Amino acid sequence: MTGESYIFIAGASRGVGREIAKCLIQQNQKVTALLRGEASRPELEAMGVKVVMGDALDSAAVEQAILTNEPIQAVISTIGGLPKDGQRADYLGNKHLIDAAVKAKVDKFILISSIGSGESAVALPPQAMETLRSVLIEKEQAEKYLMASGLNYIIIRPGGLKSEPATGNGFITENYKVAGTIHRADVADLTCKCLFSDPANNKIFSAIDRMQMYGDAEVEEFSL
Structure with missing residues (x-):
């Protein structure tokens, strides 16, 4: 890592x-963020994040943001929307x-997706699947596109997201049948660990809090 x-x-x-x-800045990593609107720019810049403006739906803007002279070690995407968007x-x-x-020629791409995408559809109750179907179809398309890209990839599918502080109980597993909830800060912590974990490359994980799992299935945690 240069x-x-x-x-x-x-x-x-x-x-x-x-x-x-926030997690990466605390680890003294250099971070650039692509923003569509100006609202959160001051707060990110105050954290030490370099901000570039552009809409991810505009391919030319995305290329302009990424194809710079500065080498990018990894791209992390958490973008997405709600069914009404x-x-x-x-x-x-x-x-x-x-x-x-x-x-x-980026070395690694981490995509934050969602439990319910792809084969993990079996982990969601039918009612939730119906509500989120249009979003999950697109997330699965993005996952497949990334897997076929030739990039080193990591796909992380969090369960239901909460905004409370990190619990430290978040974990990832290759078991796609697992379901539960997890705090956003714990997803971030797991993502930062995956970033520097070669064994995690080219894998798909579900991410939940071990104290907030649904059901009592034995789940093997992936070691980071």
């Missing part, structure tokens, strides 16, 4: 992306980020 390279985050304006940016970034925005990362 001191010159940096981590590029899409989705750092709020939620998990903001927590990941019309044209969402879940697939198209992530496709643009993946395409630009390939062109920039």
Whole structure:
């Protein structure tokens, strides 16, 4: 890891992306964040994050943000939307980020997806699947596109997200049948650990809090 390279985050304006940016800055990593709007810019810059403006749905803007002279060590994307949002970034925005990362020869791409995507659909109750179906279809498309890109990838599918402080009980597992909830700060902590874990490369994980699992199945935790 050279001191010159940096981590590029899409989705750092709020939620998990903001927590990941905070986690990386605390580890003295250089972080650049792609922002669509100015609202969260002052707070991110005060944290020490370099901000570039652009909409992930605009492929030219994404290329301009990523294809710079500064080497990017990894791209982390937490972007997505709710079913009511019309044209969402879940697939198209992530496709643009993946395409630009390939062109920039980025070493690793971490995609924050969701339990319920792909084969993990079996972990959600039918009612939840129905509500989230349109979003989860796009998330699965993004996952498949990333896996076919040739990039080193890590896909993390969190369970239901909470905004309370980290518990330290978050974990990842390759068991796609697991379900539960997890705090956003714990997802961020797991993501930062995955970033520097070669054994995690090219794997898909579910992420939940071991004290907030649904059911009592024995689940093997992935060691980071």
